[in-house]
Amino acid sequence: MIDQQAIAVASFDPPLPVPEAAVLSPTASSSKGLIMQFLEWFGDLGMFFWQVVRAAVTPPFEFRELFRQLDEIGSKSLPLVALAGAATGVVLSMEARYSLTRFGAKSLLPAAIVFSVIHETGPIITGLVVSGRVGAGIGAELSSMKVTEQIDAIEASAVNPYRLLAATRILACILMLPLLTLAADCSGLVMGWVAQAAVEPLSFHQFINSGFKGADFSDFLPPTFKTMFFGLIIGLVACFQGMRTQGGAAGVGRAATSSVVLSSLFVILADVVLVKLILIFFP
Amino acid sequence: METIDQIALRQEEAEKAGSAPVIVAENLRKSFGSQTVLNGISLTVHRGETLAVLGRSGTGKSVLLRLVIGLEKPDSGSICIHGQDTAGLALDQMGEIRKKMGFVFQQAALYDSLTVEQNVAFPLLHHKKDMSKAERSDRVMQLLAEVGMEGNLRKMPSDISGGMQKRVGLARALALEPDVLLLDEPTAGLDPISSGEIDDLVLKLQQKYHMASIVVTHDLHSAKAIAGRLALLNEGNVVIEGSFEELQKSNDKFVKEFLKQS
Numbered sequence: 001m002i003d004q005q006a007i008a009v010a011s012f013d014p015p016l017p018v019p020e021a022a023v024l025s026p027t028a029s030s031s032k033g034l035i036m037q038f039l040e041w042f043g044d045l046g047m048f049f050w051q052v053v054r055a056a057v058t059p060p061f062e063f064r065e066l067f068r069q070l071d072e073i074g075s076k077s078l079p080l081v082a083l084a085g086a087a088t089g090v091v092l093s094m095e096a097r098y099s100l101t102r103f104g105a106k107s108l109l110p111a112a113i114v115f116s117v118i119h120e121t122g123p124i125i126t127g128l129v130v131s132g133r134v135g136a137g138i139g140a141e142l143s144s145m146k147v148t149e150q151i152d153a154i155e156a157s158a159v160n161p162y163r164l165l166a167a168t169r170i171l172a173c174i175l176m177l178p179l180l181t182l183a184a185d186c187s188g189l190v191m192g193w194v195a196q197a198a199v200e201p202l203s204f205h206q207f208i209n210s211g212f213k214g215a216d217f218s219d220f221l222p223p224t225f226k227t228m229f230f231g232l233i234i235g236l237v238a239c240f241q242g243m244r245t246q247g248g249a250a251g252v253g254r255a256a257t258s259s260v261v262l263s264s265l266f267v268i269l270a271d272v273v274l275v276k277l278i279l280i281f282f283p
Numbered sequence: 284m285e286t287i288d289q290i291a292l293r294q295e296e297a298e299k300a301g302s303a304p305v306i307v308a309e310n311l312r313k314s315f316g317s318q319t320v321l322n323g324i325s326l327t328v329h330r331g332e333t334l335a336v337l338g339r340s341g342t343g344k345s346v347l348l349r350l351v352i353g354l355e356k357p358d359s360g361s362i363c364i365h366g367q368d369t370a371g372l373a374l375d376q377m378g379e380i381r382k383k384m385g386f387v388f389q390q391a392a393l394y395d396s397l398t399v400e401q402n403v404a405f406p407l408l409h410h411k412k413d414m415s416k417a418e419r420s421d422r423v424m425q426l427l428a429e430v431g432m433e434g435n436l437r438k439m440p441s442d443i444s445g446g447m448q449k450r451v452g453l454a455r456a457l458a459l460e461p462d463v464l465l466l467d468e469p470t471a472g473l474d475p476i477s478s479g480e481i482d483d484l485v486l487k488l489q490q491k492y493h494m495a496s497i498v499v500t501h502d503l504h505s506a507k508a509i510a511g512r513l514a515l516l517n518e519g520n521v522v523i524e525g526s527f528e529e530l531q532k533s534n535d536k537f538v539k540e541f542l543k544q545s
Contacts, residue, residue, distance in 0.1 A: 150392050
């Protein structure tokens with residue numbers, strides 16, 4: 001009996017363990033084995049990334065698919081991101097009010113909300129919401145295409161699947177994350193003001209003037225553009241997990257789950273590094 | 284010193300004259316883990332010829348097709364299409380060769396988010412950029428008419444039967460006018476009438492386009508109907524290769540058993 005799973009996956013790369021599955025698997029007994037699997041996964045991810053970059057910078061360019069993905073990833077994530085940003089703004093406003101009042105610094109409330117939203121909560125909330133919605137979507141879609149041989153059919157039609165499927169999705173994630181972050185920031189600030197104004201009368205003009213006093217572009221641009229890295233991580237991990245799927249419906253489920261889990265995890269870890277770098281280069 | 288174009292032209296002329304095979308596979312070996320699937324298979328297919336590859340389930344018939352189109356890499360051995368060795372070619376280089384090849388998948392592998400029309404238009408959209416929308420639409424209609432599916436343009440793959448999906452898959456494979464056609468179990472899972480219709484269709488298209496074809500099947504009747512030459516695989520090797528009559532005359536125990544059970 002031929003190993004059909006191995007056959008299904010072999011056109012892209014040899015069958016490799018999914019790290020999340022390996023971590024959870026009771027058969028993954030030794031820590032040495034786990035480390036090897038982890039390193040192997042990173043090695044494969046690196047090779048996959050190289051294939052995607054090579055495909056993305058050589059013609060023919062898949063503009064039609066790119067625009068479709070910009071809509072799919074950008075426009076359709078907008079309501080969710082805006083809602084998450086708004087909720088964060090309200091929570092921040094309530095929490096900050098309570099804390100700052102205790103320490104007698106209530107006048108700093110608008111600035112605290114503005115800086116929290118644009119520096120950290122807006123970007124990270126956007127990253128996490130998009131990794132949930134888009135990561136799962138890409139992982140499930142590509143893995144489903146993989147197990148039903150649709151990706152092989154694309155390749156057999158002389159179309160490079162790295163260019164058509166992966167490069168377009170990754171690029172769309174990279175381009176859309178900063179824009180979605182702006183939306184999350186705006187809705188967060190507006191709802192932060194609403195929560196503030198509901199307790200104590202304050203015009204939006206006053207809130208913004210007070211909040212942005214002392215702020216400049218270096219407070220706003222680096223945190224917003226760091227989400228391009230989040231987009232890269234989300235797109236790359238989801239495409240990689242989707243296009244290396246094996247094992248039918250169960251494999252599709254695993255790919256979707258691991259896409260979300262791994263991309264969310266890497267977004268948070270990347271944020272740690274990026275925040276440090278921003279503090280170094282934009283003190 | 285000949286240029287690449289001159290070599291390609293000479294090869295094409297030789298293929299048309301029938302002196303040069305279009306597909307040459309030599310000593311192909313392929314394993315998955317410890318499982319050896321193909322163990323040194325060689326075959327050639329000329330222009331206008333159909334080779335049926337027969338064998339029990341799991342003998343590596345589909346793997347052989349995937350090796351020919353480059354979806355798998357052989358562990359050893361070589362595959363030449365139109366005189367060009369496909370070993371070591373990058374994805375885009377292999378893509379140039381694949382433009383002259385059509386592949387019909389066992390489960391059709393239609394793009395489930397596209398309509399029947401869009402599925403057939405897919406290769407044209409990507410490789411015939413100079414084609415106008417009207418020309419593309421006409422070509423799609425012509426292809427679908429050839430496979431008897433012209434009345435299902437707007438349907439999604441999930442809305443049509445397995446036999447119809449295979450017809451659409453065949454139309455998609457023919458979109459770029461290939462001179463190599465690979466069919467993976469074209470009649471698998473179909474009722475006898477639909478199988479017969481697919482066989483007739485493949486035969487008709489083969490006679491019309493004079494492609495070099497490999498049909499993988501375990502259906503002896505289908506193989507007999509559409510192929511002039513048959514190769515029987517067992518345990519990774521070609522047991523016998525020849526016409527159906529030559530297979531019938533064989534004294535090999537496995538060949539006799541296969542013919543008896545088919």
